[in-house]
Amino acid sequence: MSVRVVGPLEERLRANRDAGRKLLVPYVTAGLDEGWLDIVRAVAAAGADAVEIGIPFSDPVMDGPVIQEASVRALARGTTPASVLAELARADVEVPLAVMTYVNLFAHAGYHRMAQSLAAAGVSGAILPDLPIDEAAEWMSEAEAAGVDAVQLVAPTTPEGRLLRICEASHGFVYAVGLLGVTGERADVANSALVIARRCRSVTETPVLVGVGVTTPKQAVTISEESDGVVVGSALIRRLLNGEGPEGAGAFIGSLREALDDRWPGTQE
Amino acid sequence: MSVRVVGPLEERLRANRDAGRKLLVPYVTAGLDEGWLDIVRAVAAAGADAVEIGIPFSDPVMDGPVIQEASVRALARGTTPASVLAELARADVEVPLAVMTYVNLFAHAGYHRMAQSLAAAGVSGAILPDLPIDEAAEWMSEAEAAGVDAVQLVAPTTPEGRLLRICEASHGFVYAVGLLGVTGERADVANSALVIARRCRSVTETPVLVGVGVTTPKQAVTISEESDGVVVGSALIRRLLNGEGPEGAGAFIGSLREALDDRWPGTQE
Amino acid sequence: MTAATSMMGEPNEAGRFGEFGGRYVPESLVPACLELERAFHEAWDDPLFRSELNELLHSYAGRPTPVTECRQLSSELGIRLMLKREDLAHTGSHKINNVLGQALLAKRMGKHRFIAETGAGQHGVASATAAALLGLECVVYMGEVDVKRQALNVFRMQLLGATVIPVTSGARTLKDAINDALRDWVASVESTYYCIGSVVGPHPYPFMVRQFQRVVGEEAREQCRVILNGEDPDLVVACVGGGSNAAGTFAGFADTKARLVGVEPEGGAANGHGVAGIVHGMRSNFLQDESGQIEEATSISAGLDYPGVGPEHAYLAAIGRATYESVSDAEVLDAFQRLARTEGILPALEPAHALAWIIRATEEGKIAQGERILMTLSGRGDKDVAEIMELLS
Amino acid sequence: MTAATSMMGEPNEAGRFGEFGGRYVPESLVPACLELERAFHEAWDDPLFRSELNELLHSYAGRPTPVTECRQLSSELGIRLMLKREDLAHTGSHKINNVLGQALLAKRMGKHRFIAETGAGQHGVASATAAALLGLECVVYMGEVDVKRQALNVFRMQLLGATVIPVTSGARTLKDAINDALRDWVASVESTYYCIGSVVGPHPYPFMVRQFQRVVGEEAREQCRVILNGEDPDLVVACVGGGSNAAGTFAGFADTKARLVGVEPEGGAANGHGVAGIVHGMRSNFLQDESGQIEEATSISAGLDYPGVGPEHAYLAAIGRATYESVSDAEVLDAFQRLARTEGILPALEPAHALAWIIRATEEGKIAQGERILMTLSGRGDKDVAEIMELLS
Ligand SMILES: Cc1ncc(COP(=O)(O)O)c(C=O)c1O
């Protein structure tokens, strides 16, 4: 077993989990509108354990229509990785931030430079859904060197040995993709979400969050029976696209928080 | 040399020619309008030696736009070979009549029946520009049996031996096509018209008329220097399409007659 | 052997197959037809001409075209259906076989002007193609109605350097385009080669065009033998407009035991509903009214909109060597769609007629289960897709 | 021999040609890519699979396609120009070679749903064709903009039984269609085979598609040797969108002394003007803005409107084995018209790019007089005629 340095993102998530709390990580598209940082602050205030900051990319193949639409809006506003990091550097958010984007933006900047920039902006984690573990070595070592947790994803199709390898390599948390498909709201909890969570948790101590498809407080609870918590994206973004703003976002995330805390009262922070 | 029965058309044309007169044969599309027989009568009265009666056909490949248009009008009026012959039978025209049409109408009726019908209607000649001599044996014998002169055509491309054969076989007159092309008015007399006339006259006693392209009295005169006369079609039909009627037709044919008679005073009838 | 009656051999010296054929043209054209006959025979007997033609057919036009066995459709129908794939020939139909032959002949005869008539545009495009390749000036007559309906094919011909002349006589479709091409030829016969697009017209065209198309049947026969372990198909089917693809196909199988079936459109069944007549230089069967005026053919496929049929087909029908069937536009549309879905092939509407009959005949028991059928797929359907889209919507 | 650097051999085990290639896909798809890689290798090594594929290529798709020597154009340019005639393949382009291979593979893998993306529609039509032939369910993703521009190709796919899904994301063209096809695949990977249309995407696609297309180059090489008395051409040219026809062609000549030239459109010159990046599952060259957002390619030919290029081309450019040139839309239109008039061939606008560069390079002396050139004519121009008519009017 290799020595594993635990970064600030994972540290916080482990601590919260270990306190008996289920983890809630909302996804917010950076640059969606002028006040997008207020949304980040609102969801943090509403009980997020960390916030995923989506840096918009021209070709977001893991995203469904809702997050695509948010990306298009953000790009149309002139949002760039640099502008996002500059804003984040000045933002004052009390929970850890992890960026989520596509590998080309990192490759284009250069992994080293990007890792350093993330760290400088106070970002403590990064999720690149189109950089599978086999291609990720260089990025992971740059990230680790910069103190940024490189989150890895597992999918329902991931076979056992590979899943073990990914869970071992993932920093920050293990992103368990809850179903076969792209981001978007779903009416029901896929059985695959429960299975994948169970599989991951059986092999790792790293927090396991299920993302993709988590839509309602009830679903978050159901999934959290098997996982350490959930990532919520499209369900939040749809509200933002509808103009619900920081308050709506806070209310929605608050409702998820409440449902989770009702079920798992744990040690309140 | 075979014995050659001279039919009524050829008899009249020979007689007129032998009287020193140049032959003038106007072409009239049967059924062009209600009064088309008046046109026939008018051109006869204006000095035609015979009249060519065009029976309209759906696919007149030897005809240019003017006669095509006349055929279309006549067909649209319901003109059929039967209706034309019925009208001719009742008509009272003092010059010989020769029908000009395409072979399918004869083949469809049957050569025998058609020859008999023509004779019964008082028609004394027939011109079928798409029935070359090689294909004409059956028709010619039926025509001869019925006393109808089967006129044959020669063209500028006809080689010498074949021209001789055609001139020998042709009854009524020899139709010398004056140029390479379909019926229609032309600005000038083609040299080919003079050449073909000369070639035919050098081998036959049968009257040689030049058709296709004869447009003005002056051209008729020029051509008749080498031929026994002319057939005039499009120049007349154009006037009729323009609505000039029997008078216009008579005047035009009269002007041709006059030009010819001025040049060749001959024996006036 | 009397040439006139040998099974798809030469016509007799008057250019007749039985009582059909001949050379019913204006006197001006008779010498040209005789010259063409001589020139064609000489060329056809000249190994150099044949090898030049074969080389073009091979390395330019893409011959041999394959024979494709239909997998799904055969099993649905309970037959063994093989398609001779003329749709894969350059320009998209069998028409190229004939025009390459005629264009080479025109060059050999020293004629630098190359005229053609066209209905849907396939023969016009093929003619313009061959003329471009061989450096001939090309003029294509096309009915004004067809010029409008087939604007893309007109543009295609123009891109190939041809002049397209809209024909305004008669019904302004194919029949009238032939009339105008003949009129042009009457006026220009000394410098001009008239390239007729099917086995129609005065002798030697019906014979010559069939000879240029017999490569279809000869290839198919060999290919069938490979597929059928040395045997011939039981049935050979092709669509018939003027009849060139059918004649070329039948020529390869005339001396086998195969039944030969030509399929005409219901609205243009010159062999089926027509009577003998003399038009466009030939004695053959034509759609006519009671006086002998030629009627317009009407069908869903412009390439079969011809009121006559080649004289050799009239003859094959008369002696019973081939039979001629007809199908409705609706059956054709169904057959078109069925081939697309079952085999991934969009046929031209013309050969979809042949398929439509095969489907019906199979259902009616006129084709027995297990019969081995060679059908000529004379062209591809791309040209028809826009029209079909309108028809089906 | 290290596979990674052998001349157009296999990529290394990470699926890389030099530093290009790889398998940058969402985790959900990684097992599918690995499975596909295994299945492809097994199939490719299986003589039964190869013979079934060859039989389809031969008797269904019309292979071998000929090599045509240009007569007039060669003498005008002072070169010896030979065209590999993929325009004569079934469905009208080289795309059929690849889809037949992938469709057979899908069947072998037990996947009954066959999805594809398409720009102009050529790969979509080819995919729908192969799916119809082999009885697979077919879904084609196509940008909404392209759906409108190429309504006839949409209808063609529908006639072939495919479902066409208009893509409304991004710029609604090819790049976005690929994104949506990938999204579909992410969601359906267990039952679905994704048939990529060029040498792009995650490993093994760039390698596999090139192998399915190498028949183009292998045939051409043999055919050139017959024409050139055992010698190889001096220069081999093909257009490059994703680069499948070029890769297939180059594969036949990589180990000869022939110069290899790929021709890109000026507005989509990923190798010429792009920089390295990672999109659509591969590390390769892409048109990008200063942040790494992917830009839209724009060119007269929809089939080349792709902002990336296959990784093997990025590699061939990097090591200098092939060079990549670009031409303007105006040059392409000229080349299109010139080939039509001189050779009677209407090329697709895509290969007209290759010809446009040949014409310019000849004029500029970059091609020497007398050079012997094999150019792949990757498809026929019928699909483009309507657009060209508008452009020229
Ligand atoms: C594809 C195709 N098949 C058939 C025909 C009919 O001609 P033919 O009967 O001479 O084969 C045409 C005519 O345009 C055609 O384009």
Ligand SMILES: Cc1ncc(COP(=O)(O)O)c(C=O)c1O
């Ligand atoms: C005729 C033709 N050539 C070329 C291409 C470009 O593809 P590739 O670069 O993969 O050969 C296309 C794509 O649609 C095409 O249709």
